[in-house]
Amino acid sequence: MNTLEFTALVGAGSFVAGLLGALTGLGGGVVLVPLLALFFKVDIRYAIGASLVSVIATSSGAAAAYVKEGFSNIRIGMFLEIATTIGALAGAFLATRIPTTAIAIVFGVMLLYSAYFSRKPRLPNERNLPPNPLATRLKMNGSFPEAGGIRHYNVQNVPAGFSLMFGAGTLSGLLGIGSGAVKVLAMDQAMKIPFKVSTTTSNFMIGVTAAASAGVYLSRGYVDPGLAMPVMLGVLAGSFLGSRILVETETKWLRIIFSVVIAVLGLQMLYHGLTGKI
Amino acid sequence: MPGLISSLKNWDDQRTETFIGNLLRVGVLLAASVVGIGAIIFLHKYGGMASDYRAFHGEPEQFRTIRGIFHEALTFRGRGIIQLGLVLLMATPVARVIFSIWAFAAEKDRMYVFFTVIVLAVLLFSFLGSGI
Numbered sequence: 483m484n485t486l487e488f489t490a491l492v493g494a495g496s497f498v499a500g501l502l503g504a505l506t507g508l509g510g511g512v513v514l515v516p517l518l519a520l521f522f523k524v525d526i527r528y529a530i531g532a533s534l535v536s537v538i539a540t541s542s543g544a545a546a547a548y549v550k551e552g553f554s555n556i557r558i559g560m561f562l563e564i565a566t567t568i569g570a571l572a573g574a575f576l577a578t579r580i581p582t583t584a585i586a587i588v589f590g591v592m593l594l595y596s597a598y599f600s601r602k603p604r605l606p607n608e609r610n611l612p613p614n615p616l617a618t619r620l621k622m623n624g625s626f627p628e629a630g631g632i633r634h635y636n637v638q639n640v641p642a643g644f645s646l647m648f649g650a651g652t653l654s655g656l657l658g659i660g661s662g663a664v665k666v667l668a669m670d671q672a673m674k675i676p677f678k679v680s681t682t683t684s685n686f687m688i689g690v691t692a693a694a695s696a697g698v699y700l701s702r703g704y705v706d707p708g709l710a711m712p713v714m715l716g717v718l719a720g721s722f723l724g725s726r727i728l729v730e731t732e733t734k735w736l737r738i739i740f741s742v743v744i745a746v747l748g749l750q751m752l753y754h755g756l757t758g759k760i
Numbered sequence: 761m762p763g764l765i766s767s768l769k770n771w772d773d774q775r776t777e778t779f780i781g782n783l784l785r786v787g788v789l790l791a792a793s794v795v796g797i798g799a800i801i802f803l804h805k806y807g808g809m810a811s812d813y814r815a816f817h818g819e820p821e822q823f824r825t826i827r828g829i830f831h832e833a834l835t836f837r838g839r840g841i842i843q844l845g846l847v848l849l850m851a852t853p854v855a856r857v858i859f860s861i862w863a864f865a866a867e868k869d870r871m872y873v874f875f876t877v878i879v880l881a882v883l884l885f886s887f888l889g890s891g892i
Contacts, residue, residue, distance in 0.1 A: 486807035489799075525816040535846055539792070542784035542852050556777055560860060561875050567882040574886075621872075689784070690879065693853040697886035700850070701825070703818030707842035708811070711799050714846070718792055 485708065492522060493712035500540065500720025505727070506737045510717050511537045511659045512596050515589060516747040519760060524709065526582050526589075526760055530658030531704030534692050536717040537660045541689035543718060544725060554682040555624045558637065558675065562647045563687055566665070567694035569651020574695035577656045578702055586755030589657050593748030599663045600741045609635075611674055616640045626679055635676050643673035655695035660688040776863040780856050787852030794845030802838025854883050 483491075495517050496510075503510025511533055518529035577585060617623060617637035625634040646668035654661045662684050669680035699705055754760040822828035823843050832840020857880045864872040 483811060484807065485809050485811040486803055488811040489803060489807075522813070524813040527816045528813050535849060538849050538853060539788055542788045542849075542856075552774055552777075554777065556780075556860070557872060560872060560879065563879045564875060564882075567879055567886075571882060571886055621869075689853040690857060690883070693850050694883055694886050696850045697883075697888075700847070703820075703824050705823070705843070705846060706813065706819060707798070707823060707839040707846070708802065708806075709813055710846055711795055711802070711842045714795060714849070715792060715799070718788070 488522075489708070489712045492518070492709070493716040495521070496536065496713045496716025497720040500536075500717035500722075501724040502720075502736065502740050503540070503717075504544075504721040504724025506600070506740045509660050509662050510540065510721060512593060512663075513744060513747060514713065514717065515658060516593065516751050518709075518713070519586075520747070520750055520754065526585060527577075527704050528706050528709055530577065530585075531699045531706065532658075532710040532713040534658035534696055534699055535705060535710045536714045537654075537658070537692045538689050538696065539714050539718045540721045541660060541685055541692065543722060544685055553626050553678045554686045555622070555675075555679055556683075556686070557620070558622050558624075558669070558673075558679075559683045559687045561620055561622070562644065562668075563690050565644045565647035566651035566654070566687055566691040569648040569653075570655035570691050570694040571698065573652040573655025573657075574698035575655075576652070578698070582760055583755045583758050585656065586751050586760040588653075590748045590750075590752030590755055592653060592657060592659070592661075593744050593751060596663045597741045597745035597748060599667070600737060600744070608674065609633075611636045611638060614638050614640070617673075624679070626676070628678075633676070635674075635679070638674040639672050643668045646672055651691050651694070654688075654691050655698075658692075658695075658699075660685075660692065662688060776860075779863075780859060783859060784852055784856055787855060788849065791845045791849035791852065794848060795842050796845075798833075798838050798841030798843075798845060800838075801836065802842060805838060850887075854880070854887075857883060 496514060499510035499513050499517060503513070514533040514536065515526065515529045518524040518532065519526045613623060613636045617640050620640065622637040622640070623635065625632045646664065650661045650664035650668060653659070653664060665684035665687060666680050669675040669683060670677050675683070822832050823839065826847065829840055829843045829847055833844040857876060861873055861876045861880065864876055
């Protein structure tokens with residue numbers, strides 16, 4: 483395969499990943515590394531470097547649309563970014579020290595978790611929780627517009643959320659993904675932040691988290707321009723288109739199909755990691 | 761809608777967020793344009809060559825350091841220009857954090873100025889401390 487063909491195929495694959503990621507709300511980053519490593523036979527370190535770059539692009543590109551809706555909470559995001567950026571630095575240093583087979587195994591588990599997370603029925607958050615002293619001191623409680631008026635929320639359990647965010651950052655730095663699923667888990671489940679606020683604030687945080695490990699990856703030579711170029715442009719174009727077309731009726735089936743794809747890729751990554759083929 | 765908006769207590773946050781959103785979008789579009797220009801030069805020159813990423817060699821010095829990337833980009837090498845676009849992309853969230861420090865300072869929120877400075881320090885450590 484020559485460079486022109488390779489660029490076109492990787493660009494097309496990244497476009498589809500970005501499109502499906504945006505349509506289903508699952509994020510395209512998580513399928514990019516397995517796509518590059520398993521299908522295009524790219525070394526997983528180059529794949530992670532390219533994926534991380536595309537994660538910054540999609541997060542920053544989508545943030546403009548999300549913030550206008552008034553759901554994301556910048557104070558929650560900024561405070562938790564202390565945990566995610568330190569975690570991301572740790573993850574990036576870890577990635578340069580542990581064998582690629584171990585990275586593949588962690589990746590496989592993360593994919594299976596993401597597939598499970600996307601299918602899990604979501605229980606609505608309890609409303610009207612009492613204010614938590616720490617969250618109140620940190621000025622995290624907020625409000626957002628919803629049908630029927632303004633809804634206020636009181637953030638809970640800051641230490642648990644902060645710890646989970648450190649884990650999310652480490653996974654992001656280690657695997658070159660946004661790890662939005664773990665971020666939403668920390669905010670929605672642990673800190674009892676309404677789902678809409680959790681997802682948009684998570685998306686907002688992903689770019690800064692990824693930037694924290696990008697410096698390490700760039701200086702270690704993981705970011706190859708010839709590979710990162712079609713991945714970044716493809717994912718960006720795909721997610722841009724995906725956020726613009728609304729296919730209400732198809733989304734349910736798309737989500738099912740996409741989560742099956744994620745699960746299959748997870749099993750393959752586990753298999754390749756465990757048999758030392760990566 | 762004016763009643764709805766004025767009753768949102770964090771209107772200042774709202775305005776800040778809108779500005780940040782636009783800042784991020786401009787940064788990404790600029791980075792993507794630079795990467796696109798680099799891609800045309802790169803593919804025009806190397807499009808017919810074999811492409812192989814099976815083995816990891818690590819990028820050469822000129823694609824790993826800011827100084828090297830600028831040198832390559834200023835001499836109109838395709839891969840150098842792509843890499844410059846990627847560095848611009850990585851700088852976009854850093855610019856957002858710097859702007860947030862200013863915004864929290866304008867709101868006289870010292871606690872959040874402090875938190876944001878920590879985040880900026882971690883980011884700068886990643887970019888400067890790893891010897892780029």
